[in-house]
Amino acid sequence: xxxxxxxxxxxxxxxxxxxxxxxxxxxxxxxxxxxxxxxxxxxxxxxxxxxxxxxxxxxxxxxxxxxxxxxxxxxxxxxxxxxxxxxxxxxxxxxxxxxxxxxxxxxxxxxxxxxxxxxxxxxxxxxxxxxxxxxxxxxxxxxxxxxxxxxxxxxxxxxxxxxxxxxxxxxxxxxxxxxxxxxxxxxxxxxxxxxxxxxxxxxxxxxxxxxxxxxxxxxxxxxxxxxxxxxxxxxxxxxxxxxxxxxxxxxxxxxxxxxxxxxxxxxxxxxxxxxxxxxxxxxxxxxxxxxxxxxxxxx
Ligand SMILES: O=P(O)(O)OC[C@H]1O[C@H](O)[C@H](O)[C@@H](O)[C@@H]1O
Numbered sequence: 001x002x003x004x005x006x007x008x009x010x011x012x013x014x015x016x017x018x019x020x021x022x023x024x025x026x027x028x029x030x031x032x033x034x035x036x037x038x039x040x041x042x043x044x045x046x047x048x049x050x051x052x053x054x055x056x057x058x059x060x061x062x063x064x065x066x067x068x069x070x071x072x073x074x075x076x077x078x079x080x081x082x083x084x085x086x087x088x089x090x091x092x093x094x095x096x097x098x099x100x101x102x103x104x105x106x107x108x109x110x111x112x113x114x115x116x117x118x119x120x121x122x123x124x125x126x127x128x129x130x131x132x133x134x135x136x137x138x139x140x141x142x143x144x145x146x147x148x149x150x151x152x153x154x155x156x157x158x159x160x161x162x163x164x165x166x167x168x169x170x171x172x173x174x175x176x177x178x179x180x181x182x183x184x185x186x187x188x189x190x191x192x193x194x195x196x197x198x199x200x201x202x203x204x205x206x207x208x209x210x211x212x213x214x215x216x217x218x219x220x221x222x223x224x225x226x227x228x229x230x231x232x233x234x235x236x237x238x239x240x241x242x243x244x245x246x247x248x249x250x251x252x253x254x255x256x257x258x259x260x261x262x263x264x265x266x267x268x269x270x271x272x273x274x275x276x277x278x279x280x281x282x283x284x285x286x287x288x289x290x291x292x293x294x295x296x297x298x299x
Contacts, residue, residue, distance in 0.1 A: 004048070004081065011090040014134030021048050022078040023094045023126045025056035030297035031134035037224075037231055037297055039161040039269040044260045051078040053260045054269075058140065059155040060124060061098070063246075063277045064182065074157070077124060091129035097145070098122040121145040122152065122283075136295040147285040155246065155275025156293055160231055162224045162270050164249060169225030170201025171247055171272055177212035182246065204270065207251040211244055213278045218243045220272050229299040235274040238290040241281070246273040 004021040013031035018024065027036045040054025051057045051074070059074035072079060082094040098121055123143040131137055144150045163169055179194035197212060201223070218235040235243050248271040250258065255266040274293055283289055 005084060007084070007087050007092050009087075009090060009092060009128075009130065011130040012132055012134035014130050014136070016128060016130065016136060018092050018094070018128055019052075020082045020084055020094060022051055022057060022080065023082040023096060023124070024052050024058075024078065025128055025138065026052070027055065028136050028295065030136075033297065035161070037161055037295075039159040039265075041261050041265055043262055050260060053258075054159045056138065056159070057157040058124075058126070059153070059157055059273075059275065060142075061122065061152040061154070063153045063155045063275055074155075078157075082126070085125070091127055093125065093127045095123060095125045097124075119146055119148045120150045122150060131294075137292070138295065139290060139292045142283060142289045142291075144283040144285055144287055149285060150283045151280045152283060153275065153277045153281055154291060155273050155277055156235075156291070157271060157273045158233065158293075158295075159269050159271050160222055160224070161268060162222060163226040163228065164204040164267050164270055166225030168223055168227065169270075170203050170223050171220060171270060172201045172223070173218070173220035174202065174212045174214070174245060174247075175199050177214040177245070180211045180213070182209045182211055182248075202247050204249045204251065204266070207254055208247055208249045210248075211246050211277065213242065213244045215242050216240070218245050218274050220245055220274070222270060222272060229297055232296045232298070233272055233274065233293055234296075235291070235293045237276065238292070241276055241289070242278050243274050243291070244277045246275070246277075247271065248273065 004019050006019045008017045015029045017026045028038050038055050044053035057078040060077040061075050065073050082096045085093040085095050125141045127139045129137045174197050177197045179197045220233045222231040251266050255261050256263050
């Protein structure tokens with residue numbers, strides 16, 4: 001990681017670490033805990049040729065692939081070097097602009113047109129901090145620095161450390177959301193429509209890869225299983241927008257097929273990923289959009 005900085009913060013009994021590679025949050029240990037509640041693969045790529053498999057990668061300017069298939073899955077923001085703006089006793093702020101990715105000879109920024117003539121200019125500014133009670137606040141601001149409206153999507157790809165096979169494991173808080181399978185295994189490759197999510201917890205009994213579209217903010221909670229407490233993720237957008245949430249666990253076969261994923265790593269993780277991904281989002285020239293998540297742990 002030599003060309004990338006790793007910044008460690010300890011405040012109110014809690015700790016986090018973050019790197020300038022991808023503006024990637026690596027670890028978060030809540031107050032009075034000895035272990036990380038974020039999960040990271042033991043065999044993730046250490047040469048930065050891929051996004052780190054764990055912690056919190058950010059997906060921007062799109063979630064998933066776009067039609068050209070040349071643009072990187074989940075966008076460029078998680079693959080580039082961010083600039084450290086400020087580091088205080090309880091917070092770290094980093095930034096990146098799309099201009100830094102408009103290099104000759106490569107497609108620019110996912111869903112956006114190739115660099116030459118690309119009219120969009122985005123600045124992302126991420127501030128991660130610890131609250132007085134040691135909760136983790138993660139705030140992303142997108143500014144459209146161009147004069148034209150800019151299409152985008154953004155998502156926080158949180159990997160949490162859990163016991164996915166335990167009876168007391170499960171994700172709740174998404175009841176009433178419209179659930180769609182992200183994989184093309186449903187009707188004619190359009191994704192399977194699961195209908196409205198019921199009251200039950202989401203568990204891992206096979207590959208789980210679903211998008212939940214809701215109306216308004218998100219408050220999801222994850223019972224970690226094995227009596228290891230509960231994580232809550234509270235997400236708000238300013239100005240207000242509908243926040244969606246992806247829940248992902250690759251299960252046995254897909255985990256084995258990924259070179260940077262431990263074969264049985266699926267047993268120890270769940271991704272709960274809030275984002276602005278209900279269709280294309282538009283940001284007017286000169287305007288800002290904030291998406292914020294607060295992660296808390298209770299035993
Ligand atoms: O392997 P990555 O590009 O990091 O993507 C990891 C996963 O991200 C999301 O959760 C998607 O819904 C999954 O379909 C995808 O497999």
